[in-house]
Amino acid sequence: MTFLEVVEGPLWYLSATIFVIGAAWKVLGILRLGRKRDLSIPRASASIGAFKAQFLHFVPHGGFTFRTIYHLVAGYMFHIGLFVVMLFAAPHISFIQGNIINLEWTPLPYWGFIVAAQFAFAGLILLWVRRISDPVMIKISDRDDHIGSWLTFLVMLTGCMALQESVEALRATHMLLVDLWLIYFPFSRLMHAVTFAFSRGYTGAFFGRRGIVP
Amino acid sequence: MRGTATLRLTRLLGFAGILLWGLSVSPVQAESPNSVRLSTPDQVQSDGTVPGNVLGNTSDADFWRGVNHGEVGKVSIPDKKAAVMINRTGETWRNVRTGPVMLWGGLLIGGALLSVVGFGIVYGKFKLHGPRTGRVIPRFSQPERWVHWFVAGLFMILGLSGLVIMFGRTVLKPIIGADALSIMANASLQAHNLLGPIFIVALVIMLVLYLKDNIYQNGDFVWAFKGGFFSSHHPPSWKYNLGEKSWYWLLFFAGGAISVSGVVLIFPTLPGDVQGLQLSQIVHVVSAIALISASLGHIYLGVWGVEGALDSMTLGYVDETWGLEHHRWWAELEIKKDHLVEGAPDAVLAANKAENS
Numbered sequence: 001m002t003f004l005e006v007v008e009g010p011l012w013y014l015s016a017t018i019f020v021i022g023a024a025w026k027v028l029g030i031l032r033l034g035r036k037r038d039l040s041i042p043r044a045s046a047s048i049g050a051f052k053a054q055f056l057h058f059v060p061h062g063g064f065t066f067r068t069i070y071h072l073v074a075g076y077m078f079h080i081g082l083f084v085v086m087l088f089a090a091p092h093i094s095f096i097q098g099n100i101i102n103l104e105w106t107p108l109p110y111w112g113f114i115v116a117a118q119f120a121f122a123g124l125i126l127l128w129v130r131r132i133s134d135p136v137m138i139k140i141s142d143r144d145d146h147i148g149s150w151l152t153f154l155v156m157l158t159g160c161m162a163l164q165e166s167v168e169a170l171r172a173t174h175m176l177l178v179d180l181w182l183i184y185f186p187f188s189r190l191m192h193a194v195t196f197a198f199s200r201g202y203t204g205a206f207f208g209r210r211g212i213v214p
Numbered sequence: 215m216r217g218t219a220t221l222r223l224t225r226l227l228g229f230a231g232i233l234l235w236g237l238s239v240s241p242v243q244a245e246s247p248n249s250v251r252l253s254t255p256d257q258v259q260s261d262g263t264v265p266g267n268v269l270g271n272t273s274d275a276d277f278w279r280g281v282n283h284g285e286v287g288k289v290s291i292p293d294k295k296a297a298v299m300i301n302r303t304g305e306t307w308r309n310v311r312t313g314p315v316m317l318w319g320g321l322l323i324g325g326a327l328l329s330v331v332g333f334g335i336v337y338g339k340f341k342l343h344g345p346r347t348g349r350v351i352p353r354f355s356q357p358e359r360w361v362h363w364f365v366a367g368l369f370m371i372l373g374l375s376g377l378v379i380m381f382g383r384t385v386l387k388p389i390i391g392a393d394a395l396s397i398m399a400n401a402s403l404q405a406h407n408l409l410g411p412i413f414i415v416a417l418v419i420m421l422v423l424y425l426k427d428n429i430y431q432n433g434d435f436v437w438a439f440k441g442g443f444f445s446s447h448h449p450p451s452w453k454y455n456l457g458e459k460s461w462y463w464l465l466f467f468a469g470g471a472i473s474v475s476g477v478v479l480i481f482p483t484l485p486g487d488v489q490g491l492q493l494s495q496i497v498h499v500v501s502a503i504a505l506i507s508a509s510l511g512h513i514y515l516g517v518w519g520v521e522g523a524l525d526s527m528t529l530g531y532v533d534e535t536w537g538l539e540h541h542r543w544w545a546e547l548e549i550k551k552d553h554l555v556e557g558a559p560d561a562v563l564a565a566n567k568a569e570n571s
Contacts, residue, residue, distance in 0.1 A: 070360070114408060122412045129363040133528060134356065135560035157371075160408045161401035169397050 004168050007175040012099065015179035022186025023194055030198055042209045049208010050201040056214060057200045071130055078123025082156070084108065084116040091165060117160055124153055148190045155181050295487060307492035315496060319503040320381060326507035330514045340520045342535055343447075346568035350531035350561050351548040353453075359527055361420045368413040373506050375402035380499055407480055414473040421466055427453040428462040433543065443515075450542035464508055468501040475501070522567075531564035 001009070038046075060068045086092060090107035097103065108116065128149045131137045155177045162170035185191065204214035284302040354362070378386065379402050387395045434456045440449035442457060449455075454462070475498035478484050482491055516523050522536040537545030 070357075117408055118412050121409060122415075125364055125367055125412075126360065129360050129367070133359045133363055135529065135558075135563055139559075157405060158401075161404045163404045163408070164400060167397050167400050170401050 002168070002172075004172040004175070007172050007179055008095075008099075011179045012175065015182040019182040019185055023191065026186050026191055027194060027198075030195065035202070038206075038209060040209065043211035044208055046205040046209040049212075049214050050205040052208065053200040053204020053214035054197060057203075071127060074123045074126035074130070076123070077119045078127060081116045081118070081120025081123060082152075085113060085120055085156075085159075088116075089113050117156070120156060121153075121160075124149065124156070128153070144188050147184070148188050151177070151181050151184060152190070301488055303489050303492060307496070310496060311499070315499055315503075316381065316384065319499065320384075322503055322507045323377075323510075326510045330510045334514060334519065337443075337519075339518065340443075340448075342521050342533075343539060344535045346533040346535050348565045348568035349534045350564045351534055351537050351545060352530060352553055352561070353526040353532045353537070354530045356530060358423050359530055361416060361423055362527060365413065365416045365420050368409055368416060369505075369509065371409055372406055372413055373502070373509070375406040376502055377506070378402040379406065380502075410476050410480065414476065417465075417469050417473060421462075421469070424462060428459045430456075430459060434459060448539050448542075451540070451544070453541055453544040455541065461508060461512055464504065468505045471497050471501040472505065525564055525567065529560040529564045531558075531561045533564065533568060 059065075060072060065072070088105075088108040090113075093105065093107050128146075131141050131145060131149065155174070158170065158174040158177050162174045165171065181190075185193075200214075207214040281299045282302075284298055284300060287297045287299065289297045378398050382395050382399050382402075386398065390398070431452060433450075433452065437449045437451040437455045438457075442449065442455070475494040478491065478494040479498060485491055485494065516527065518524075520540070522532055523540075526532045526536075534545065534549060537548065
């Protein structure tokens with residue numbers, strides 16, 4: 001069994017299992033924490049507030065736009081770029097079809113992939129630069145934040161290095177890092193990809209109940 | 215019995231006859247019934263005419279020599295460049311790239327590295343002469359710092375991947391072998407091409423942000439004439455001294471050349487002909503070598519060589535002592551402005567250095 005077969009075979013299934021079970025376990029843990037009973041008289045629906053918050057929080061409140069413009073733009077560049085690359089790159093679609101679900105959809109053209117990847121790279125680097133140069137961000141960032149950023153960066157970088165699909169070792173390196181990323185995901189702040197919805201829901205319900213637009 | 219013996223004798227004689235006939239035929243004749251035996255050089259080629267008049271009367275050698283020297287033929291298609299079968303400029307480009315560019319480029323980068331190490335050993339770290347005051351002045355705004363580190367990060371990746379592409383065969387192949395180099399070069403090329411365009415955008419933003427204070431002005435040469443870095447007491451300067459301004463303009467021109475030539479290399483149809491591509495490649499490499507060599511000095515002085523310099527790019531503030539010692543004219547103006555920095559977290563972090571030093 002070659003190294004590539006290991007990282008795309010047993011190690012892939014192991015890491016994907018840890019990813020799914022770990023993430024589900026963490027979500028269950030959060031849900032089981034529950035919340036204190038709110039004794040205030042509801043002025044509006046908490047559920048509607050929670051629902052609204054899911055969408056309203058995609059953009060900052062008017063008064064904060066200028067202060068958050070940097071990480072707003074960088075954040076969208078990174079996340080949109082990453083999801084486009086992850087879901088619409090031809091090698092990724094082929095891998096998903098072979099290993100996860102046998103569905104077909106149209107891949108991006110090569111130039112589209114390049115543009116999306118460049119957006120993702122620029123966004124991620126800008127976010128990390130902010131993390132190391134903003135005095136507040138320096139203080140509140142810990143090892144987990146940096147490991148998550150760097151691991152994601154390396155996954156993306158090795159993926160791009162393997163773009164030509166002519167060298168097996170590069171593809172294997174990329175897959176190894178993908179496997180490590182999946183294993184690290186449930187135990188780190190990378191979980192924000194899942195927990196953001198709960199966070200927004202909680203905040204939205206809290207303010208919604210009080211009749212405030214979340 | 216007698217009849218059998220006669221038959222055997224007939225067969226033997228017949229076989230011997232065939233064998234003798236076969237040996238009498240020369241190897242040349244055996245290979246091709248139409249080939250010509252060429253026994254002397256004069257016969258081999260005489261004024262481009264091939265003796266024998268069997269395969270035409272023009273020498274193939276002359277024909278291919280002409281092709282190899284870039285002879286222009288005739289084509290009926292619109293692309294007249296197709297009339298040249300072999301473009302000789304490719305060989306010239308290859309010789310320049312693998313010859314003087316690689317030799318002098320390698321020497322320049324190696325020399326710069328040795329100079330920085332030697333400078334560090336001889337001069338060590340430029341420490342502050344006076345104690346820190348705990349009062350700080352702003353030096354780099356947050357956008358300036360963000361774009362600087364963004365460009366710096368990309369520069370490192372592009373520089374290293376570019377060095378692998380350029381010098382890998384000479385430097386790395388004997389150490390790691392051809393297979394490993396092939397993988398590294400392949401990966402480097404992909405990363406280089408993908409991240410290059412981002413670097414161009416970031417570089418333009420950075421050059422615009424830093425332009426205002428990097429225009430040469432009266433007094434810049436005073437810093438140089440009084441010894442610059444080599445002076446024991448720091449000569450006065452504006453926000454950036456002559457060395458820093460020169461680094462900016464090197465980045466401006468060499469970075470610009472790298473960007474333009476890089477775009478041409480990514481979109482090879484842009485220049486219209488292969489000579490344009492070859493020129494772009496040489497410009498790209500020469501500019502990159504110049505930037506990489508100079509960047510070694512910049513990195514050394516910014517990160518380790520000058521006490522307090524790194525704070526300016528991480529926290530954005532410098533202690534008044536640092537400002538007055540390194541950039542007196544600029545610091546005096548900034549102190550007069552009496553910036554309200556109290557409470558700004560980065561300013562507090564910078565000011566705390568006075569307590570810890």
